[in-house]
Amino acid sequence: MTAEMTGIGVSPGAAYAPVARLAPVPAPPADTGPEPDPAAALARAKTALEAVAADLDDRAEAASGTTADILDAQSMMPRDPALADQIEKALAGGRSTPHAVIEAYGFFRSALEAAGGYLAERAADLDDLRDRTIAVLLGRPMPGLPDPGHPFVLVAKDLAPADTAALDPAKVVAIVTEQGGPTSHTAILAKSMGLPAVVACPAAAALADGTEVLVDGGTGLIVPDPEPGRVRRVLDAEARRNAALEASRGPGRTADGYAVQLLVNLGSQADLAAAAAVDSEGVGLFRTEFLFLDRETAPTVDEQVEAYGQVFAAFSGRKVVVRTLDAGADKPLAFVDHGDEPNPALGVRGIRLARTDAGSSLLDDQLTAIAAAAAKHSAEVWVMAPMVATPGEAAAFADRCRARGLPTAGTMIEVPAAALRASRVLDGCDFASLGTNDLGQYTLAADRMNGALAELLDPWQPALLDLVSLAAEAGREAEKPVGVCGEAASDPLLACVLVGLGVTSLSMAPGAVAAVRAELSTRTLADCAGMAARALHSDDAAEARRAVAAY
Known part of the structure; x- marks a missing residue:
């Protein structure tokens, strides 16, 4: 029997089916030299x-x-x-x-x-x-998905968006990739489709077509040729999980009634209708970059008022947390001269763009538009700035918001310095939201898309959870909310850990809300605290997962 394999579980759920591998791309012909024409x-x-x-x-x-x-x-x-x-x-x-x-x-x-x-x-x-x-x-066929004629677990070195988008959930019951990371397109799309998925599992290269495998997208475990009894137990548990998801309704609560706001992340107007239809308490992260990227001129204030107003109208009566423009450096704007940077990943992005005249004007226009749109609708509008590193930046941003009639101003905590000094950061603003994707890569010094470092980018890393704990404790002392809006919030088990650390809200992909709500409803606040303690006392992400699962 082939040994069990582990990767990073990026989309919860369990499935059992034979493997069908994505066909490798044929090698190009030898270089024949200069073309005659x-x-x-x-x-x-x-x-x-x-x-x-x-x-x-x-x-x-x-x-x-x-x-x-x-x-x-x-x-x-x-x-x-x-x-x-x-x-x-x-x-x-x-x-x-x-x-x-x-x-x-x-x-x-x-x-x-x-x-x-x-x-x-x-x-x-x-x-x-x-x-x-x-x-x-x-003249060859374009790369495509296998079709063995029965439901299967798709195994590939990695998946491109075009392949992932073409998946038929009636045929593909789970995804396993050798490469990728928690924030790859495979992870994002699998989660949006509700497909169990495991990435960053190099051992999956040994899985041959037709091998029966049991895949757990929550724990990242892959079991080739499992015993029938084990399959029954896992699939029975999956059926119970699905039934709990169907019954999941209302605000987020632990089993003993502790309130945890469950919110959705929103990245474009194309997702608006589906996100608004989810039974959530609002939007915890409204990414506004879609209005600015891929265009030659900045959007006008009127254009922005219209776009923000559509979101506020769709979430009438609910909270909407707007993140101001997170651009610059690694997301350059065509209408701003960013200059040359030796290390764009650590460059002028987010709130730092406002240090320039052009960036400052963009921020002023954006805040003016958000305030104007908020005044026309009943959504509870909060605003936060990305890439804040110091208490002074947080306070200056909050002052800027209030000067334009936006009363609730906060900061993203995605830089370790902001987490370490969270008590001082919160002195100057009203709330904080932890962006665990960036906070993880900056804490572990590991690029988010470097597959070789995927285990360092796992949101279960205890070092990352230490920083979450520090920020949450600062929030408790200041009596100000501290939420999580990164991918960590969409993992049902990890969501319980975050609540145990003191996080007051969780914002996630819309499709993850029901699973997180159902999991929270089975745990008391004391359970969550116990799970958090287990995770914090672990040496790495894999041990943290095992310790919490065994709790």
Whole structure:
């Protein structure tokens, strides 16, 4: 019997089915050297790029919400004129057409990896776009999903958004990847679809097609050829979990009645209707970047008032926490001169952009628009700034908000310095929200999309939980709310740990709310505190998971 395997569970649930592997991409032909007609070769390459983009457009049109947004963003990459320019350069340098395409994509992949942060998260996506372009050039089928004719566990080295978006939950019952991390597109899309998923499991390379496997997306455990009794127990527990999800309603409460606000994260207007329909207490993280990125000029105040008003109207009577623009450095704006930075991941982003004249004007306009939209609706509007590192930054931002009629101003805690000095940070503002994705990568000095470091990026890392505990304790002492709006909040078991640490609200992907609410309802506040103590006394993420599961 093959040994059990462990990875990072990124989407809870359990499933049992045979493995079907994503077919490997065929190797490109050998580089045959200069093309006899470089202009014609470039034209063929551009035709292939457009075919890839058009295919992604079709997939986006058939999808919705987060999936459609991701595919729309993907389709823009092959159409970037800079990519065609790089192909032209490679052709002029003597490359054959397929290898000119490979070299061009490689150029931009390296640039994204060097940028770090958000852009580094997109570097792996270029590999899939490259493979699709090569397939079109060579007349091969584009990469696609297996279809063995029965439900299966999809196993792959990694999954591109185009593949994940095409999954049919009636056929694919779980996902296992050798690479990836907790914030990869695979994790995000699997969670939105409700599919159990485990990433960063290198041992999965040994799983052959047809092998029966039991997958637990909560614990990250994969059991090849499990005993029938074990399968029955796990699937019975999964059936009970699903029944509890169906019955899950109302505000968040522990078993002994302790209130924990359960909120949703919102990243675009395309997700608005679905997010508003979820039985939640509001929005804990409204990302506003969608209004600013991928455009040549800044949105006007009127444009912003309209966009924010739509969100406030959809969540009438509920809380909406608006995060001001988190751009700059690794998410550059076309209409702002960011200059050159040797390390963009640690550069001018978030609230730091307001140090520049252009960034300060953008922030003033945004706060003016938020206040104007809030005045027209009954949503309870809170505002918070990203990438705050010092008490002075938090206080200055709060003053700026209040000067524009926004009474509740807070800060994101995603920089270790802000967590360590949370009591002083909270002196100058009204609340804090922990962004565990960035806080984790900065605490462990591990890039969020570096698969080799995935275990360091696990939100169960005790060092990260130590900082959450410090911030929550500061909130208790100041009698100010401290929530979590990172991916950690969407893990039902970890959510209980966070509550045990003193967190007062949890904001997550809309599809995770029912599972978190159901799990919390089975635990008393004392249970949550006991789970938190177990996690804090562990040496690493894997031990923390095991200790809490055994509690």
